[in-house]
Amino acid sequence: AAAVTxxxxxxxxxxxxxxxxxxxxxxxxINDFIDIKIKETALGENEEPFLVANxxxxxxxxxxxxxNLPRVxxxxxxxxxxxxxxxxxxRALGTGFDCASKGEIxxxxxxxxxxxKIIYAHTTKPRSHxxxxxxxxxxxxxxxxxxxLLKISQGHPKxxxxxxxxxxxxxxxxxxxxxxxxxxxxxxxxLECAGELGLEVIGVSFHVGSGCTECGAFxxxxxxxxxxxxxxxxxxxxxxxxxxxxxxxxxxxxxxSEVINSALEKYFPADFxxxxxxEPGRYYVESAFTLAANVMARRVITVCSPFLIMENKKSPNTxxxxxxxxxxxxxxxxxxxxxxxxINDAKRYPSVVWGPTCDCLDKVTDSYWFPELRVxxxxxxxxxxxxxxxxxxxxNGFERANIYSVISSEILQKAFKPKTGSxxxxxxxFELSETAGRIPHTV
Ligand code: PLP
Numbered sequence: 522a523a524a525v526t527x528x529x530x531x532x533x534x535x536x537x538x539x540x541x542x543x544x545x546x547x548x549x550x551i552n553d554f555i556d557i558k559i560k561e562t563a564l565g566e567n568e569e570p571f572l573v574a575n576x577x578x579x580x581x582x583x584x585x586x587x588x589n590l591p592r593v594x595x596x597x598x599x600x601x602x603x604x605x606x607x608x609x610x611x612r613a614l615g616t617g618f619d620c621a622s623k624g625e626i627x628x629x630x631x632x633x634x635x636x637x638k639i640i641y642a643h644t645t646k647p648r649s650h651x652x653x654x655x656x657x658x659x660x661x662x663x664x665x666x667x668x669x670l671l672k673i674s675q676g677h678p679k680x681x682x683x684x685x686x687x688x689x690x691x692x693x694x695x696x697x698x699x700x701x702x703x704x705x706x707x708x709x710x711x712l713e714c715a716g717e718l719g720l721e722v723i724g725v726s727f728h729v730g731s732g733c734t735e736c737g738a739f740x741x742x743x744x745x746x747x748x749x750x751x752x753x754x755x756x757x758x759x760x761x762x763x764x765x766x767x768x769x770x771x772x773x774x775x776x777x778s779e780v781i782n783s784a785l786e787k788y789f790p791a792d793f794x795x796x797x798x799x800e801p802g803r804y805y806v807e808s809a810f811t812l813a814a815n816v817m818a819r820r821v822i823t824v825c826s827p828f829l830i831m832e833n834k835k836s837p838n839t840x841x842x843x844x845x846x847x848x849x850x851x852x853x854x855x856x857x858x859x860x861x862x863x864i865n866d867a868k869r870y871p872s873v874v875w876g877p878t879c880d881c882l883d884k885v886t887d888s889y890w891f892p893e894l895r896v897x898x899x900x901x902x903x904x905x906x907x908x909x910x911x912x913x914x915x916x917n918g919f920e921r922a923n924i925y926s927v928i929s930s931e932i933l934q935k936a937f938k939p940k941t942g943s944x945x946x947x948x949x950x951f952e953l954s955e956t957a958g959r960i961p962h963t964v
Contacts (some may be wrong), residue, residue, distance in 0.1 A: 522620055542576065542606055546930040551575055553569055553849070554927055559899055567922060568815040570854035570896075574907060576610045576810040576928040583614045589778040591786055594798045596640050598767055599625040600909050601802030602810070608632050611805065619767075619800040623650040626659055636660070640764070642670060642726065644685050644701050653678035661762075663726055665703040668715045674718040683724040684711060686749060688742040693730020693768060701907050702727065708749050712756050725749045725764030731803065733768035736780040743781070747788035750795075763789055767800045771807025802821075806906030812859050812922065817877065818851040818896045828833055836869070836890065848872040850894055851857035855883045857916040859909045868892065873902075878917040 537624075545554060555573055562568055571916050586595055595619035600607070603625065609632060611618070617638040620626045629639055636658035644665040654662060655677035662677070664670055665685045673680050687702030703711055715722050725746040725859075729738040743765065750760045771774065789795050837839070848870045855876010869890035876883035894900070913921045 601855035604629030691732030694732025725762035728766035771803035810906030
């Protein structure tokens with residue numbers, strides 16, 4: 522377990538490496554923290570990119586979740602960002618975890634997450650991962666095909682199964698129902714097959730698509746889930762779990778909570794006796810992370826190559842279409858790193874921003890108008906928590922960005938308490954203190 526020890530005025534430090542949590546005390550802000558790190562980087566002659574994870578943001582979003590969706594227990598989608606401090610924070614806040622593989626289950630268990638707080642939410646699983654889940658008491662898992670049922674009956678016959686259904690995700694950024702989920706018409710047959718194999722089906726799940734923009738998708742999906750509940754209950758299954766998946770915005774407040782709450786009230790009223798869970802990923806982490814990337818090189822292009830396609834050619838300064846020069850910036854982080862997915866009245870130039878590798882696919886953007894940057898400048902990119910570090914590579918030998926996790930002493934003291942009778946704070950023993958319940962009124 523990672524020990525949190527007092528460290529002079531910096532408060533509590535969590536080891537091992539990459540799991541450190543710095544406490545912002547004496548009014549220090551995230552921006553102060555970033556400034557200090559940039560200065561340290563310059564002094565150490567090491568201009569590596571880094572990310573700062575703001576655990577306060579996750580804490581506040583968790584409280585908003587509790588206030589807005591009181592009936593829905595979040596099971597954080599580990600795939601979105603598996604930074605240990607993120608996992609520790611959520612574990613301390615008492616969320617469950619949605620794991621998609623043996624590796625993610627191992628990570629959650631290694632941080633002390635109880636097996637019954639894990640849902641193996643992947644409908645197409647390798648046999649060995651199913652067996653691993655079985656051996657570790659991770660029982661809840663999803664399915665959407667007969668073949669998967671057969672594999673589960675061999676590898677984890679006592680599993681508690683959740684039938685994932687396909688839903689309308691046409692208004693989402695990432696359409697997951699193109700790949701996963703059973704059509705409603707096939708549900709009877711799948712349930713029959715589960716019955717014949719002696720398997721226990723306990724619920725229904727769906728995912729309205731990541732970056733969902735349409736609240737009607739949740740409403741219809743919850744109505745569809747109710748239909749499946751009715752069919753399964755009639756067939757003798759004891760249905761007791763509804764999993765409404767992910768798709769919640771990582772930046773905005775709850776746009777969908779009213780619709781979700783009223784659909785739950787209509788189709789799954791409290792006296793129906795169903796536990797409702799969700800699998801939010803980007804909701805918790807997207808706005809918590811800021812990337813600091815260094816401009817390690819630049820080229821000023823005065824004669825534009827016909828191969829250089831600028832998507833957004835109109836100058837914000839003059840409104841004209843013909844720039845006199847294009848700036849090419851080469852960052853120390855890029856598409857193969859954290860940026861797989863930017864300012865004021867100063868004169869701006871159409872700028873092409875490249876990642877550090879030799880690959881031409883490693884282009885971060887060619888449609889931004891930046892004020893002129895110089896080699897050695899730093900770019901800060903907000904909202905970098907979702908699907909960034911979890912898909913970063915070290916392609917071409919460029920190391921992944923370091924992650925610094927910070928929490929303010931205010932939130933730390935309001936929300937957590939040290940293990941009783943111990944000198945050191947032990948993160949795995951953090952508990953949400955009684956005061957946390959009152960925080961929604963003050964944050
Ligand atoms: N659950 C499953 C099964 C997923 O595939 C995903 C994302 O791909 C999520 C949850 C998390 O989705 P989001 O980040 O949109 O909340």
